[in-house]
Amino acid sequence: MPLSLHEALLNPKTLRELQLNPKTFKFRQAVELKVAGESSAFMNFRPDPAMEGRSIMGGPVGNLVSYLARALNFTWYPVRPADATFGSKMPNGSWSGVMGLVNRGEADMGYGPLLMSLERSEGVDFGDTLMFFNFKVMSGRGSPEMNPWGFLYPLTPLVWLGLFAALVCVWLSSVLLLNHALRSSWFDRVVGQFTIHIRVLLRQDLPKRFSHGREMALVGSWMMVTMIVVMGYSSTLVSLLAARNIPQPIQSLSDLVQSDNVVILKPNSGSTTYVLPTMGFGEMAGNSLRILFDDLPLPQQSSTSGIYKELGDLRHKNRMAFIKSKDRGTAIDTLVREGHHSLYDVDFSLANLISDDFSIMGRCDFYLSRESSLASPASVGVTPGSPILPALNHRIHNVLAAGLFDYWLGQAIRNSTVCRKAPNTITVRAPLSLKVCWGMFTVWGVGLLLALLTFSLEIVVANAFAGRAPPSSGNVE
Structure with missing residues (x-):
């Protein structure tokens, strides 16, 4: 019958050899x-067919x-905690x-890999950084x-502003170049010139011929500028109407x-304890998460300022929930x-x-934020004071130097690169609907409304001036 680690280290010869030669040490018994x-992306469990009640650990x-x-x-066999968590320090000083x-010595070493922190170093001895x-x-x-409103996007705001400024400059220049001997009011000439340049911008015909070379x-220079801008606008607009944007708004913790x-x-993980030191756990209840606090008072969070405090404060707004690692698949679905x-x-x-999820569904339904946070080392944890730690560290160095752990990580993720840079804009071929074009119709409707108001105002002003005009001599008896 094999010895436990504690029993093996009771042998003075074994203990001395382990302490003096950790790099070459091997158990002789x-x-x-x-x-x-615990089940995660780094490890998985399946029943051991050779021994009932035990599991086999796979993964990196x-x-x-x-x-x-x-x-x-x-030899070894895996043990799993009853609460299915990686653990945190409880208010009474114990660990979960x-x-x-x-x-507590119920396991000789623990893996997650476990996120290393000052608080956790009180409960276990950590090995050298694994990742x-x-x-x-x-x-x-x-x-x-x-x-x-995509019809506004072919031109940047600066280009729209420049086009409007050019229209005003050309209009004022044409007003100054007018033949002032013409028998028309100044207002008619100014409005007429503005209408001409608007017609050029909208690619309509000109109402008259120009007699002067200037x-x-x-007008020719203005026509060339508008032709280039309008043709570029039209071609870009066609591309934008065929494109569909897939929103990905959350790219950071602030978002x-x-x-x-x-x-x-x-629950009770390294990241959770950084935001909220001691919380309960969440369990699936239908299609929602029910938050349980294990009959403990709501704790104070460890972060007292900054984005992590704001993240922790979400629990006061009913915007925080907890799931165990084994329930993540159901939760994301x-x-x-x-x-x-x-x-x-x-x-x-x-x-x-x-x-x-991609292997099952055949499409990318999720995305990761561009910003990362809480960069922290992770490694193996052993029982405090365990002399086997130096021997483990030497072997871990060998694994990392050979690139084996990175290789195992790469093999653990199927289709790892398919959704990493999935496009957020796709091209479709579909008839334009009112849902797509309502912005353009809104602009058109507002324009018609303004035209109607202007027309009504002109009638009112004309009638007002007609009522004030003195009677003509032909109407006086």
Whole structure:
């Protein structure tokens, strides 16, 4: 029967060899270690067909532990915490989850990999850094949308302003070049010239011929400018009408806080304890999340200012929920996909969820924020004071130097690059609907309304002046 790690280290010769030669140490007796972990993107569990009640750990962490077992000559089996979390420090000083199993000696080492922090270092001894965690926000990609005001986008605001300024300059110049000997009022000449240049801009015919070369040169130059601008506008507008934008508004924690989305966290994890030190857990209840606090008072968050405090304050607005790692697949399918929830977690775990969803659905329904946060080291944790840690560190260095762990991570994610840079603009061929064109019709309707108001005002003003005009001599008796 294999010895436990504690029993093996009671042998003075074994302990001395482990302490003096950790780089080359191997167990000379049959030793069986208990390795704590919980289902995540880094490890998975399946029943052990050879031994009832036990599981087999797979994934990148499973490969790492198997390598360590061969290098140190021990056998192992995984143990999982009852609360299905990686663990945090409780108000009474004890530890939950994987951290608790290792801290109490119920497991010889624990993996997540576990996010390293000052608080967690009180519960376990951490090995050398295995990898760095970067946290991102995962949200549902919206449905393709067409901006009804897209007809304004072919030209930038500066170009629109420049075009209007050029129209005013050409109009004023043409007014100055007019033949003032013409028998028409000054108002008619000014309005007439403005109408001419508007007709040129709208590619309509000119109402008269120009007799002077200076007028022809001015109108010709204006016609060339408007032709280039209008042709460029028309071609760009055709492209924009065929494009549909897929909204991806949440690109940072600030965007998440300012949105209406509910943020989903893992209970009793490293990231959760940074925002809220001790929280309960969430469980699925139909299509919603019910938040439980384990009969504990609502805790004070560790961050007292900045974006993490704002994130923690979302719990006061009913915009915070918790799910266990094993329930994430159900949560993203019923909540995140709908667009009103966002998941905050390690980027590798989120990429794994997106990859698995693409393998099932055949499309990219989710996206990750461009901004990452909470960059933190992660590694293995062992029981405080365990002498096996230096030997583990040497083997971990070998794995990292050979690139094996990165290779295992890459193999763990199927279709890892398909949705990484999915386009947020797609091209479609479909008839234009009123939903797409209502912006243009709004401008047209406002123009007609202004024309009607102007026409009515002209009638009112004309009648008012006609009533004040003195009677003609022919009407006096």
